[in-house]
Amino acid sequence: MKIYDEKHIKNVVFVGAHGCGKTTLSETMLYEAKIINRRGSIEEKNTISDYHEIEQERGTSVYATPLHTEWRNYKINIIDTPGLDDYIGEIISSIRVADTVVNVINAKNGCEIGTEIIWSYIDKYHKPMLFVINQIDHEAANFEKSFTSLKKLVGNNVVKIQYPLIIDDAQCIVDVLKMKLYKFSPEGGKPEKLEIPQSEIEKADKLHNELVEKAAENDEELLELFFEKGTLNEDEMRQGIKAGMLNHDLFPVFCVSALNDMGTGRLMGFIDNVAPAAYEMKPEQSIEGKPVEPKIEASTSIFVFKTIHQPNLGQVTFFKVISGTVNLNDKLINSNNGETEIINQLFIMDGKNRSSVSKLTIGDIGATLKLKHTETGDTLCEKGYQVTMKPIKYPESRIIKAIYASNKKDEEKLSDALKKIHSQDPTVIVEFSKETKQLLLGCQGELHLATIQWMLKHIYNIEVEFRKPKIAYRETVQRSSTANYRHKKQSGGSGQFAQVHLKIEPWYEGIEEPEGFNIRGKEVVELPWGGTLVFYNCIVGGAIDLRYLPSVMKGVLEVMESGPLTNSYIRDVRVMVYDGKMHSVDSNDISFKIAGAHAFKEAFLNSNPMLLEPTNKLTVKVPEDMVGNVMTDLQSRRAIIQGIDSKDHYQILHCICPAAELYGYSTTLRSLTQGRATFSSVFSSYQTVPTNTQAELVKQVDLQELEV
Template sequence: MSKDLEKVRNIGISAHIDSGKTTLTERILFYTQRIHAIHEVRGKDGVGAKMDSMELEKERGITIQSAATYCTWKDHTINIIDTPGHVDFTIEVERALRVLDGAVLILCSVGGVQSQSITVNRQMTRYKVPRIAFINKCDRSGANPFRVAGQIRDKLDLNPVFMQLPIGLEADLKGLVDLVIMKAIYFEGDNGEIIREAEIPADMAEEAAKYRELMLDAASMFSDELMEAVLEGTPTPEMIYDAVRRGTLALAMAPVLMGSAYKNKGVQLLLDAVTRFLPQPGDIENTALDLNDGEKPVILQSAPDAPLVSLAFKLEDGRYGQLTYIRVYQGTLKKGDAIVNSRSGQKVKIGRLVRMHADEMEEIDTATAGDIVALFGVDCASGDTFTASDISMSMSSMHVPAPVISLAIIPKDNKSQINMSKALNRFTKEDPTFKSFVDHETNETIISGMGELHLEVYVERMRREYGSEVEVGQPQVAYRETITRRAEFNYTHKKQTGGSGQYARVAGYLEPLEEGEYEFVDNIVGGSIPREYISACDKGFKKSMEKGPLAEAPVTGVRAVINDGASHAVDSSDIAFQLGAIGGFKEAYGKAAPVLMEPIMKVAVEGPTEFQGGIMGSLNQRRGIIVGTFEEGSYTVVEADVPLAEMFGYSTVLRSLTQGKAEFTMEFKAYRHVPKNVAETLMEEARKKKAR
């Protein structure tokens, strides 16, 4: 393995579902000699692609969980995280992007920039990830990389710069023109492993010259040296690579490469581009928060001799035991070293240090800044920071969206019950967007997550990996309650029924909190509520917010302020003040114009133009607000904001509406007020449920 940081690339491969990223990864592993045979995603040989190591992924042909691997290409070490394509698993994409330095954005040359590509691109922008685009499937009927490049500009707001041109398209795809060295490149041999350089076909010379000029114009913006050389007619490939790399790192340029992974065309040139244009770990500025200095941001140094700072970004509980994927940002991680989890303060000794290759591994002794490796037997949560024992730092927290959907699961037998607990324990640790809890009223186990498919996959994994058979209830939307105006309370809790009495008076007000879930403000002066009972009031309010009076949904966005009260020398107690606060909350809540809120999803439906009217109608019927439409040729995208509650079963409706020709994606957008008529039904249902 290369120790030279300049020759390390940590890259992600992100794209829309089914754009061929697992197939591409498979080719990368083959050409870099990590594997010795190519297996297709839905291959007839039944082996499945290397990166789709989970049985379920192999069966469905989609990647659910990212797997980490590495390979070497022309003395560079490339760490690759394969990321999922479905938006329900976005947390995986986000986590991968957090720890990667660069990314390859794969686009289908037929489908172009689809809604999921936009989501992924937005995430890449959020994490400032330099990216190159690979237009895949140029062998497919309808392939048009030029149209896709236009979409990269219009829809992704990137500056696409062609580095290559296709020689032929669709079934006639023969090879590529490299616009830097101005040669035609052909991929020969059984698996395209033999690269043959030749002169550019005569009928493409003019087009190639034109696109080279465009590429040089774009690249010259980032290098005076190149600009001068272009004016003098003497640019060298090195000058061009350097300028394109600068533009890419500045997020001002997205080099466009192309080919067909399935037909083994263009993958080696993509690997060259990864090493040439994407950043090495030292190019990226990473910061951590110094916990000893008021969380002041500190820029991390990639130097191997600096104190260790590393981030656990993924947990897996596989057949080798608990595995923690870790990215080293600063210093060196050594087998036998003691490191500290800065969240829990727990000291951990590194027993085994391994480099992962999908589901196989390789023992190593050290990992330095920039490396992505895995540790064994470390108890931690995803997102924890590990540091050297003499410093206390935390990497900035990752953006984790709140779950929007839940469902009840009931184990079929005792064995399933035991295994279900094990599975849930593991899944909730691995995936912060997946949560589980027991509803004490119904005694049911509830799981919640980011969408139907998200939960469906975990239920399936419980069955397959843990042998836990569960019955699944109807999906439930995670409603919330909030208040819309300020309301006062002055509540006295008094109980005198033999034994010691209870007395507490709590006064103050509730008001809407614009940002955040809950805030408690203590404005008591003169000790009207003794100090020792203040936290009991806070506890009482928090308890009240667990289930709101409207529809038993959690209450959020409330500031509870106490400004007066009274106590009794004998009868006041912690519990009395808790109950006082609960009473006060109830008293004010009804006056504070409470409303029910529901998750609204941003839905994008893509399909043939002829179905646009029907698609819009179907979304409209689901209380959707059509935000916009985009039409290009025979293809249309309808974007709408639709309540999640209305989206159950939509895939079936859409399929029949469009003869299976349209597809949709959705992601959580925001919580909004539930319309009055719908809210009344929900409240009625909650009342009935409570009565049962």
């Protein structure tokens, strides 16, 4: 395979709402460039991009798929992404390594829900972007309406380079950059290049002048040239458009019919000639704080943006060359963990098809197999060149479920499978809750969850079930209480004896020291589950030997790991041990541990104990006309709305909501807003559970213990 230099490699990612035609467009571009001899289709389940079994079964993209095409001595790397935001991790990682985002719009629908969601990520990464309005030859297509929806989304920096036109029942495209008309036969393919008809000259001239002005605005030299000449030639316009794209201030609009192969050649020509290459982008800042210059003469560094696990290949690692050149058999250091990896194989991937290469230069996208110590987000670099690229930031889980293997014999197998699924998709979060004794699975939505279940069943042969996760409550006290406990056990020989008198009180930051006690010692324990235990030695007269007090505290901590109300962790308590008894022969550490535990439990139950529930800081971004229903639902979930901000045509609600009430929220929010609202949720604090809710929770635990 031909090796391209850094000036002739362009990386684009296709994004857009579900059904806009990204996969068809990528297939047509490969066909137009003669990379493939026959175009596949989604209906026939034979496209290069959607090659996974689940994609063919469901007729939609699930994974981001790297491809490439070659057009007029340029190599264009394409990453075709899913259109549903359940698979947002695939989209984000692809945007991260692309140099230009191609946002595909369905000419029938204009900006859709998916377009709005994806735009927020494109805007965040500040990537160059162009729009492609697809399906212009569909009977329900409305190019002008679609263009207007783009202006509403991104503002006046969106500018037409093309618009569609029908002449004598033939599909045409007017190009106002080249000031030519492309006329297509019903079969599509290479168009007839004509002069713009007289009836369209006025409109085309107006759009051309708008494009000239937009191009000139982005370069001071071009602006002076524009004022001097009153216009710019085609090369100068290309220069200005590229500058505008690099500044994220200009978004060109093209139109195509991917299905009927109309306009794809011109689109590839623009990507070749105008879309920025990696070496023209601003250097990325490494974690070490130094810029990583995209230069071929620099030391080698590559960034891993995607990992997949295939039964016949094992782990396939996709990367972008950030600097220098990577060669076959190179030894590179993983700067994230210090391990050495050998690039034994080097490929260009087109779906499941692999083409071996001997080297790849900066900006190029490739793959290798069977790296032992490398995962998505890692950086591999030349020895002696320590550089670590900033990791990809993925959104928090929107759905959390407890996951169980239907057959207990598959539990270990399930754990291994979930590790591979997380490796492949970092938005799948897997963790075991020691507190609730549940294996928890976090993902982006119901469809994402169904995909994980499909993979477990069809790829790993594991049947699973999902359940509502238990809530990790906390227990604490509301008032002071005293208790004493005598532990005595005699069974021949040395027995066991200990007596402990203690007092417990609520603890909070800044509380004054307890009164009425002779404090001889104090230990502050920051509990691993959050909160504090403050343990005081208030023994006088040697009633208990000092060596037994650590055992008393161990007994207290043992009870705090499983509180008497709901078996939840106890937090924020202080304990004063002020009296007791011991025996010169029968007293020992275990006796005082038992006595301390029983005394603490008794005092805790007499101190008006209460439950604390975890609450989350919830941020909901919702269209203005849908705020009412969303707020009503939040109030039904005991959410407290703390503030509302406005941004564009959205309201951003800031709330505190009990974690127990967020179960199923993702699905409900989608239903209330037709999928247009988004939310994020992070832990906030523990707050008091309402009395009636606490009584019900304690009752449930009692019933469960009776059943056991």
